[in-house]
Amino acid sequence: MPGELTKNKNIDLYYFSGTGNTLLVTKKMVETFKDNGINANLFKIEDSNPEDVNLEHTIGLGFPVAELSTYDFVWKFIKALPESNGTNIFMVDTLGGVSGGIVGPLREIVKKKGYNPIGAKEIIMPPNIFYIQEEDINKKKVEEGLIEAEKYALSIIDGESKWGRVPILSDIIYYTSIVGLKITHSDLNQKYFHLAPDQEKCNKCGQCVKLCPIDNITMEEGEFPANLKECVYCLRCTSFCPKRAISSPFNYKGKTYRAVKAREILG
Ligand SMILES: Cc1cc2nc3c(=O)[nH]c(=O)nc-3n(C[C@H](O)[C@H](O)[C@H](O)COP(=O)(O)O)c2cc1C
Structure with a gap:
């Protein structure tokens, strides 16, 4: 099946990274897009105004999982994206092991704004909190994570990536997490x-x-x-x-x- 991106050769990927995992993953994705003839750019969420996103381009969102959700300012950026009439959008998050309330609720938010959710992927990377593992274990996890990032980028290009409705569990976690409960x-x-x-x-x-x-x-x-x-x-x-x-x-x-x-x- 011809990819969603055959019509649109521009991807703007907005990311936040605390300790570098998400930066590595999103960089790998941008590299893969570029290698395949797509004009892809990486933007920092903390330096970007959501109102300025180019709705003619495919939009990507990349961020780490934090407390089974993500950071308040990442949610704020996403919630402040302008309304759209079918702009393609995809997400990627990085995590130590257990996610939760992101994929499903985020899909609902962007869908309500009129975007076309084309892909969601969670990529395991080394945990940066609690128990920090040995360097060789981290190195291997990063290598494996970057292979996943490349595969995911290729699946977006091929039109094979998916952003499913995903588990009800995801909603439950979202609404009981600090974001859902509006505890800042x-x-x-x-x-x-x-x-x-x-x-x-x-x-x-x-x-x-x-x-x-x-x-x-x-x-x-x-x-x-x-x-x-x-x-x-x-x-x-x-x-x-x-x-x-x-x-x-x-x-x-x-x-x-x-x-x-x-x-x-x-x-
Ligand atoms: C405050 C905080 C909370 C976290 N919560 C989770 C979590 O709920 N589930 C999980 O799998 N990883 C969790 N992690 C680990 C990170 O999601 C993971 O290491 C991520 O890849 C870090 O990305 P970064 O280097 O781009 O910041 C947490 C990290 C921090 C700092």
């Missing part, structure tokens, strides 16, 4: 989330301020960086701090994970 991260933060630099190690280089996708870290002149209460726990600051001065209380033995270099996240 800041509600949780006040109790649980706090990433503060170790003042013995921090040299006030300001990398964490640049990395934070929601401008939640401030650094007054001469002061240590301060993490405000909106933290969504994407782990960028902890994973890419050059002095390892910010540790995550949820990571076993303070071990951190990064799939790419900080400059690739910033670039």
